[in-house]
Amino acid sequence: MKDLAHLNKYLLKYKFHLILGIVFIAISNVFAIVPAQVVRHAFDLVAENIRLYQLFGEGDLQDRMYGQFASAILIYGGLILALALLRGVFLFFTRQTIIVMSRLIEYDLKNEIYQHYQSLPLGFYRRNNTGDLMNRISEDVSKVRMYLGPAIMYGLNLITLFLMVIPFMFSVNSRLTLFALLPLPVLSLSIYFVNNIINKRSIAIQEKLSGLSTFVQESFSGIRVLKAFVREEDSGEKFSEASNEYKNRYMKLVSVQSLFFPLIMLLIGLSVILTIYVGGTEVMKGAITTGNIAEFIIYVNLLVWPVTSLGWISSIIQQAAASQKRINEFLEEQTNIVSQKELEKDLKGHLIFDGVGFVYPDSGIQALDNISFEVKPGESLAIIGTTGSGKTTIANLILRLYDVAEGQIQVDGEPIQDYSLENLRSQVGYVPQDVFLFSDSIRNNIAFGKADLTEEQMIQAAKDADVYENIIEFPESFATRVGERGITLSGGQKQRVSIARAIVKNPSIMILDDSLSAVDTKTENAILNSLKRIMENRTSIIISHRVSSAKLADKILVLDDGKIVEQGTNESLLAANGVYKELYEKQLKAEESDETTAVSDQA
Template identity: 45%
Template sequence: MKHLSAANKYFWKYRKRLLIGAFFVIASNYFGVLAPEITGYIVNKVQQHLPGAAQVNNKTTYNSTVNFFVAWVEKLNFTQVVLVCSLTILLLALLRGLFMFMMRQTLIVMSRLIEFDMKNEVYNHYQQLDAGFYKVNRTGDLMNRISEDISRVRMYTGPAVMYFVNLVSLIAFCVVNMLRKDVYLSMMVLAPLPILAITIYFVNTLIHKKSEQVQGALSDLTTNAQESYSGIRVIKSFVQEKAMLYFFKANSETYRKNAIGLAKTEAIYFPSMTLMVGLSTLLTILIGGNMALEHPDKIGIIVEFVIYINMLSFPVTAIGSVASMVQRAAASQKRLNEFLQTTPNIQSPAPTAADTQQLNGDIAFNNVSFTYQHTGIQALKHFNLTIKEGQKILVLGRTGSGKSTMAQLLLRFFDANEGNITINGKDLRNIPLHNLRNNISYVPQDVFLFSDTVAGNISFGLPHIADMNTITHAATMAGIHQELSDLPNGYETMVGERGVTLSGGQKQRLSIARALIKQPRIMVFDDCLSAVDAKTEHLIINNLYKVMENKTAILITHRIFTVLNFDQIVIIDEGTIIEQGTHAELMALKGYYAELYQMQMSQDNAA
């Protein structure tokens, strides 16, 4: 139960529902166990009125409620007693059914509320985790934990709790009544139950282990399916449908074997329960029959015991189900705790009044070094760069030189291993993440669009969907307004999952419009024009030059934009700056930049 202790806070939150639900369960069982006593009483009454029946002194001890009832009906004649007892048993059944309905309305509804809270907690925690976490954990596994694992925990917080309270209360009522009537017979008919407890103890360990294996296999299967759906165009273009089907079948087969193994283990429970209940019933009839031959006045008690044993058949059988639910939930909660107990490496300081001010754009990288933990690749080495407010910086470099890492460190997706980065002279670690990222517009290299309208995607970075004039202006500056207007529903067109209905160039420009609409003081463009043609690129660059006036802008790319006059051009190679200066200064050096510039000019002239 140590893993499931994480759910105790929800039980405390919904303690009123839990207590009221437990009361309804107990009340339902209380009215349920009154019926066998009344049945035993009426059986004795019928026996006494049979022709030739010997008159016996009925010394049966009843529940206080039944004692009151018996004292009342004893004043009636035999026919009235039978009628009243029959109606009373019917009334007790109705009351029990009513309380059973109420217990489900409280405990099962409580479990759904807990499920709602847990999913929100897990999703919110996912949102707080840093980028490094998502580099080492698969989307399918994340999805499985927030769906399947939480569903299994819900079965513990609802049905398992309900069945457990039902089990304990009903057994308690039945055993007390049985002991009150006949201790010897009670001990005999309950003797097989300890064997049941031993069986449950050994099987539970197996179920817990197999449940973890099943959930792990399901995560692999979910990840495989998610990647196949997302990458279906790549799969089809490389004619790899059969290969992907093979991988899916392999994962599916692993899941099938684990699930069947778990089902076989759980199958031990139900025959064991049925066997134990059957033995108890046989013992009741065998021992009770012999007792009835010697003491005819105990026939009513024997009837009661048979009814009690049958009443116990469901809760005793439910022991297996409850234990299975608990073990499955424990395995799932353990998996959830692994993520919920993961602390983000990127911690945001508590905001102060001074932190609400706008960041003006004075940026400094001071001897920054950074190594990706999951790969061991050192992306930046003793990197130093100073950017004044309002400057336009062009960052050039080969693939893997560290350009994108520089942008991600600026937004604190990661923290530098050595050195520090400052804005306005303040270390990034001391700036609340919300304020930092709210003051920077970032167009990533890997464009991502949501399954929303065009307008919704452009307004994504704002607290609400902007007015249409603002949206169209941002789209115009990004050079995509006309194309969006020509869509079937214009700006209300759904772009599909990951923007699948748009071309690569359209997605890049829509992402630029999303960045422009924020109108921040700092703008970072990470190779965001790689999928557009030269004419469109020229148009966008000219528009950006107008938008970036009086703003600090960093353009990361692998090609030179000759139409812009940059304050600094920085050449990065293997995580360090190898050249830095203005266009004229770098051309005079006749180094990497000059070579790249001449090569690009030759290609443009040839085109």
Template identity: 55%
Template sequence: MSSLFYLNKYLAKYKWLLILGIICLLVSNIFGVEMPGVVKDAVNDIFSYGQTEENTIADKFSLALIAAGLYFLFSLLKGIFLFFTRQTIIMMSRKIEYDLKNEIYQQYQDLSFNFYKKNSTGDLMNRISEDVSKVRMYLGPGIMYTINLVFLFILVIYKMVKTNPELTLYVLLPLPLMSLLIYFVSSILNKRSEDVQRQQSFLSTIVQESFSGIRVIKSHVKEKEAEKRFNREAEQYKNFSMKLATTNAFFMPTIILLIGISTILTIYIGSLHAQSKLIEPGEIAEFVIYVNMLTWPFASVGWVTSIIQRAAASQKRINEFLSVETEIETDKGDELDFNEAIEFDNLGITYENSGVTALKNINLSVKKGTTLGIIGKTGSGKSSLAYLLMRLIDPTTGCIKIDGKDLKDINLTHWRKYIGYVPQEHFLFSDTIKNNILFGVDAEEISDEQLYQAAKDAGIHTTIEEFPEGYETMLGERGINLSGGQKQRISIARALIKNPDILVLDDCLSAVDNETEEHILEAISKDLKQKTSIIISHRISSIKYADNIIVLDDGKLIESGTHAELMKLNGAYREIYRKQELQSENKQNEA
């Protein structure tokens, strides 16, 4: 329950809506509890007809008209204030839902790369959608019904005791029993509906996977198996839903039965008292209405309790996320000043989640304006070096220094804007090609010429022009699919258009052929000469013109030097060179 206290700051923010809502709720109830009194008077009048001489039919009729008018007036007023209650309290809950979603989203954006490695996407999505909507149920209906019950209970009991204390006692007896029973039924109901929900999200995961993996499924002729798996899970979903429907079917009749019992009790005991003239017939009618007025709110106690329980569980999960401190803050630290060199000082990284030591004791200096080439086997730690440089993760040992200053003390927003980074796993958004390229820059500051130039340098301009809609072509789910190499080149254009001082290319030419690779390297060579660049590659051809090349093996720096020096060394680099020569010779022979 205490987890819900977190929301108090939002309740305080919207306190006026809440207070106004509570006032409207109170006024609505005040009018509501006046209505049975009108019925009582009308019934009493009817029963007293003929018992006294002065009463005429005309009198009765006008009395009945007055009663009907009063009843209508009270219900109208009750309705109007109920409308305003919903307009304020439910509105407040929607506003808080919006704020909370934004707060969670903001937190997601602030959290570091490591956080995303530790938590699954589905889990993150759930926090912001399902959990928030459960919390909203507490803020809206939860709060509204609870306050309503309190007001109604006090007002009705007051009215009932004023009319007939003894009868009040009798009619209230079954109510606690009833709310207990309803609590019991609604917890079964909740459990069952959670089963259904869980199965449903599982089912949609299966469907989603089979859509995105449709090529793999078809090429392995696994359509029948996929169908069977879906059928099995759909069957399970059906079973859960049937169980839920059965419990649901019990719910309403149970409530109606209990209300009926209460009403019968009221009438029975009321009539006993009426016979001994302790009570007027109108009072029995009044009590029957009170009992019916109370039963719904009482019945909802069980429901509201479970809403609050579920909201508390959801808020607890949300709080866990909100309380995660981001390890890497972007807006702290000094302004960047880069004039001399980037240095890796005894740099090492061990990933917390996998326990893999991806880099060990790397010592290296990259002078401003030079190009560093990095080569090494798969899993040797090349990308990890790029992550560290982008400060997507922090090193476990040693540090990176920019002009002698620890990267941790430099404003990260500045630093990242300063670098054009093409990650190994490129990602394009479901948007136009143009917007994808302009992603990292302020679109208004870029002319079309600059856009085309970046695309030309990345070797993708002609391909884009060939699409019917050119740069406005949509990519992604509802757009066209690009080949792996085309995607890579768009990612390169995205980095180049920033006109960065430092360029980090992580294996970004792996999916293009040698000829295209040469063409791109040629096109960006003038850029590379002016900039400080770090090129990671599997292929010697991508890095052989670099001013300095390092060879990584199992996280260790094993060789370094220029292409010529490394070839002379006759070590690992030469070995890679020999193998790649052989491969390209073989290819040429085949051709």
């Protein structure tokens, strides 16, 4: 229960909804109890006057008495109907306060979790899978809402109804009350145990469903690979096997659920039989009237659902506590990427790496070792190297997605930790190696980099990224939807749209992280020529495994295994006859080979 204490701040925030809900529950229960007493009076009226009515025999007196008798019964019936209507109105008000409160808290809690997710560092997302993150913000929050809504509502209803009904029943006849209520604790305990079994089997089903969903998601995401390797039949068999296991688990749940309502009906029937039997003996003793028996049957029926719900409520609270514990685990995660001084200023783009070392906290892999370089405002730096040499890590450190383990990074003469994160990142244009486009229009994907983007700016950015001609060839031009992760675009088109998105920010520092890997050399040169103008008076970091991308930079760093093995200009590095020249010649031969093959094919 201590895990649910996190929700107290929300209950305090919506305290008026809760207080009004309690008041409406109490009033609705009054209108539920009073009809039982009206029924008692009606029964007693019938019992006391039926013999008198028969004594009059046929005649005017009997007709007059019948008229009065019928009018009284009609009044009682109308009163019961009116009370039922009023109860319905206040039950509606109850749901409009407590259930609405639970929905409002659900909305606030989801926002809190989502905002907290966004504040957490990149390492958090490397440690946790997306499915688990989604499950906690959806399924777990839904279970918590069941506690805040139905569990609180039915729990308050149980308490108020017991406080009103039980004392009144004992005041009428304590013996009849004890016998009438005897099956109800058994009912509550039975429901509690059955619910526990249901919950355990439901969790097993949920886990299997989660695995099944993951399997289907992976199959559809990798449908090209699946078809390319002709594995459709094998995949179908695996799905059928997993689906069959899910069905079997569900059938076990259904077998337990089938006990639920028969058990309720059995114990309710037992309670009614006891009420009639014991009530009948009390009537013969003259302790109560027949109207009291009818009254007690109504009271028993009123108490059945609250008592039945007690086991259900206990189960909901247990599930909510478990779900809130899972939610709290992530909410208690704290980011270590915080600003030291919340410094805000326009950046010029002067970057200094001084003896920087970095080890990924989740894997322990040392990505960078004693990296030192300087990029002055307006200069361009190319970073090349093999896969895993630490190129992308440098980009992550400039964006401050991670903090350095050793050394220091300075931006415009200030430690990078002093800058406000929003101020720093808003002035860096980043084109990631793993291009991500949102399932939206091309226009909105480009405008993601700038909220107040004009049509002219968008078109110019598309032209600079050499993707404008491709876009206008689409039937819907910039309004074309790119699908999930940009699946309707080619790899090169996705990269160029991503470049356009970075360009429109008009950043002080531009980082291109292997962003031209999916385009051919000709397109690469066209984009780089367009970027020359953009890169003027702007600090630019070009990360690539291609030497052709590095040639335009003022400086070039060659990384290997997280260390700088060479640095200088294109000409000086070629003259040094080192790693850079080896890469240059190897790639030049590969390009010449490709051109020769292309000419042969045309011939």
